[in-house]
Amino acid sequence: SSELTQDPAVSVALGQTVRITCQGDSLRSYYASWYQQKPGQAPVLVIYGKNNRPSGIPDRFSGSSSGNTASLTITGAQAEDEADYYCNSRDSSGNHGVFGGGTKLTVL
Amino acid sequence: EVQLVQSGAEVKKPGESLKISCKGSGYSFTSYWIGWVRQMPGKGLEWMGIIYPGDSDTRYSPSFQGQVTISADKSISTAYLQWSSLKASDTAMYYCASSHSPLVDFDYWGQGTLVTVSS
Numbered sequence: 001s002s003e004l005t006q007d008p009a010v011s012v013a014l015g016q017t018v019r020i021t022c023q024g025d026s027l028r029s030y031y032a033s034w035y036q037q038k039p040g041q042a043p044v045l046v047i048y049g050k051n052n053r054p055s056g057i058p059d060r061f062s063g064s065s066s067g068n069t070a071s072l073t074i075t076g077a078q079a080e081d082e083a084d085y086y087c088n089s090r091d092s093s094g095n096h097g098v099f100g101g102g103t104k105l106t107v108l
Numbered sequence: 109e110v111q112l113v114q115s116g117a118e119v120k121k122p123g124e125s126l127k128i129s130c131k132g133s134g135y136s137f138t139s140y141w142i143g144w145v146r147q148m149p150g151k152g153l154e155w156m157g158i159i160y161p162g163d164s165d166t167r168y169s170p171s172f173q174g175q176v177t178i179s180a181d182k183s184i185s186t187a188y189l190q191w192s193s194l195k196a197s198d199t200a201m202y203y204c205a206s207s208h209s210p211l212v213d214f215d216y217w218g219q220g221t222l223v224t225v226s227s
Contacts, residue, residue: 031212043203043217044217045213048212048215084152088153088155089212095167097158097211099153100152101152
């Protein structure tokens with residue numbers, strides 16, 4: 001099992017706001033990055049660091065962190081946001097990386 | 109334009125060896141980490157390990173330590189992932205990805221290499 005825990009599935013109505021969470025002890029010390037993966041495609045980085053978006057990522061994606069929980073928020077979800085989302089951070093030792101188990105986002 | 113181009117799909121038998129590659133272009137290959145990520149069929153992403161081609165500093169996930177070898181040839185801007193003896197459970201898509209910081213924040217990804225191990 002992963003050291004980072006995500007809810008397996010989340011749904012959101014079109015245009016509404018959704019928060020996807022990632023829990024783990026290492027998140028008290030390290031930021032999480034977030035990736036979007038659509039079927040048959042490689043993952044895409046959407047958030048890294050405190051709350052940074054790579055070039056080309058819409059500003060409806062944002063990140064935050066509190067205690068042992070990191071969150072990815074999509075404000076005004078679009079149909080094209082339907083995908084699997086993974087968090088990524090260091091493990092509890094700080095010496096290796098680890099991914100969360102992933103959250104399947106459905107946009108209704 | 110930053111690109112990571114991976115080698116093509118492989119079909120192997122259990123016990124065989126394999127080395128897959130990831131060629132970087134459009135950036136300073138020796139200044140960014142290159143990580144390898146496994147995705148088994150229908151499953152999530154797994155962090156396998158990472159290398160800094162500038163000095164060959166390599167880190168492995170405890171789950172993959174001793175199971176695979178990560179290396180890089182900076183003269184040809186290429187990173188590698190290799191197995192000495194494949195198992196059926198190694199069947200998966202393998203991605204390489206670059207990062208400006210160690211261990212996390214993979215900002216560019218290769219297209220993936222599908223490895224199928226079957227007798």
